[in-house]
């Protein structure tokens with residue numbers, strides 16, 4: 049007897065996370081718990097100047113006064129912040145797996161399916177590769193070309209030491225250290241992250257990717273990124289990768305700040321594929337609580353967020369844009385997939401301050417299994433934002449009948465010249481669709497990948513080309529795991 | 533040669549038998565019409581042929597080109613040349629009609645050991661088929677059946693049939709709800725595909741379609757089985773007299789077949 053659609057979907061959902069985790073390794077760590085001593089310890093380990101320590105301490109003291117937010121449409125057991133470890137030394141060569149032979153063949157199979165080159169497979173799997181990676185010629189030419197253009201792209205810890213005037217001026221200027229509970233926690237204990245500075249009039253000669261940043265694998269759970277685009281500059285930044293990354297930390301609370309001056313353009317793309325937890329029980333998995341915000345400070349500037357979120361047990365993030373400069377543009381393109389017991393509460397905020405500011409929101413939520421997918425978005429048009437325009441489109445797709453999709457659009461218009469357009473749809477992929485596809489010769493796997501890719505194409509086309517191909521493949525691989 | 537042979541087919545859903553011992557033989561090159569009142573099990577037969585898992589086959593057999601059809605997954609049946617034009621075509625959101633068909637055709641070609649067809653060749657091929665069913669170009673690029681009118685959906689089913697070039701095509705009430713012009717288009721589509729290598733099962737509620745597609749054999753289906761078989765004149769007879777006689781005959785037969793209670 050052929051399987052019914054529901055049975056196929058069940059099989060899909062029962063599939064294990066193919067990418068699992070590599071076994072624990074010993075690290076030089078602080079004991080669990082958080083106090084001022086821990087903040088000082090981290091700052092000292094990073095060789096930070098006094099002002100940086102003060103900034104962290106101020107954030108820490110503020111954090112103590114805040115309460116963890118519970119308004120997102122997600123549920124999880126209470127997090128004990130005193131039971132967490134806030135500092136782990138970067139792994140020394142020799143600590144981790146010695147070679148790819150020590151890695152779960154399943155993981156390697158996935159890397160191969162995603163077409164990831166060997167050297168990068170090693171990095172992702174946690175095999176010590178610093179030396180090897182350094183010698184990779186692509187990384188070296190890459191650095192040279194950036195230096196020539198005057199672009200700074202380095203770990204934020206390095207920027208704090210080497211470019212203190214820039215960091216002082218911009219750190220916390222978009223996401224203040226006390227912005228919210230998780231942002232304050234991040235400000236107090238952030239381990240590392242990226243720093244990007246594009247000088248005036250420079251078009252960054254290549255896409256910047258965390259992939260190519262040495263030591264990117266050790267940024268830990270409290271990552272902090274700061275991107276500054278001077279007048280008339282242009283940069284495209286890629287965060288994460290389609291391959292699953294090895295990670296033992298359950299809570300991730302990252303902060304990303306983008307500052308765009310006049311006529312500057314920043315495109316920020318994310319692919320997030322962290323461990324989603326056990327698909328059968330919902331046990332484990334990453335809590336991904338992120339604050340991402342950009343400010344279009346100058347006239348005619350533009351910030352564009354594109355995200356493909358397929359991993360994590362819980363995702364809680366709202367990449368936002370403050371449209372302060374006149375004629376500035378904010379964009380948000382999102383694909384969020386939840387299956388197994390995954391939950392996502394994601395969306396954006398577009399705050400229109402300047403005149404003739406424009407924003408576009410395209411959100412595609414896909415739920416399968418018992419996944420719960422919430423779009424939460426706010427469009428705010430302030431009093432002086434004459435001629436502001438927003439277009440929002442929020443589409444949900446349900447695969448099977450035990451998952452859920454929710455949409456919470458908040459609209460706050462204080463200027464009567466604003467033009468708002470909102471479209472929403474929910475479609476369901478069930479037995480009828482799968483059977484119809486089968487009657488035309490397409491098996492369930494082909495059908496699902498066709499449908500899902502069709503559903504997401506408006507977002508994929510916003511990704512840099514190579515990344516788009518990867519993202520498509522990622523969705524296919526993650527649903528292939530799904531469609532038995 | 534025998535294309536399809538159904539013998540004593542019993543099928544239904546959870547405890548309810550819908551097909552109650554159905555026999556049907558279709559030879560290549562033949563066009564069979566199945567007529568019958570609403571609820572007699574015509575769509576169930578069509579869906580069982582296409583492999584819908586909701587229906588359980590409890591007895592009997594279906595042999596397609598000498599193979600046991602019931603052993604095959606629905607997509608394999610399609611790749612082996614069985615096509616079903618749905619009574620209620622399904623919407624596939626986000627996937628353009630043309631992209632969908634290309635994927636389907638390539639899945640079928642792959643199964644047959646043929647090379648994948650590239651986008652340019654496919655487009656040329658599709659254009660030639662569009663003319664037959666007078667498909668508007670625009671419907672090619674819209675998501676499959678999404679927002680199509682009833683008539684457009686039916687024409688799209690025939691268009692799919694033209695493109696996928698099946699060996700056995702089952703049309704489930706493709707004529708229902710069509711005006712006379714649309715009906716003629718559908719009939720032309722079928723007639724253009726009639727060939728000695730192909731067979732058709734045309735399920736219809738009305739005789740009207742059979743004025744345009746002249747069947748070789750007409751069956752009357754009542755109560756989940758074929759109760760009468762004849763030539764094309766049987767359709768006209770039914771139109772005049774209705775299914776009344778057949779319904780009573782079927783009831784009597786069903787009663788006779790029931791084991792005596794007590």
Ligand SMILES: Nc1ncnc2c1ncn2[C@@H]1O[C@H](COP(=O)(O)OP(=O)(O)O)[C@@H](O)[C@H]1O
Pocket residue numbers: 545550568569570571572573574575576577586
């Ligand atoms: N999936 C199903 N679940 C329950 N009953 C069904 C199902 N499919 C068909 N039936 C019942 O079987 C009978 C025959 O239906 P159908 O095959 O659609 O007839 P027709 O196409 O000849 O009108 C009807 O009584 C219908 O209600």
Ligand SMILES: [Mg+2]
Pocket residue numbers: 574575576619704705
């Ligand atoms: Mg019917």
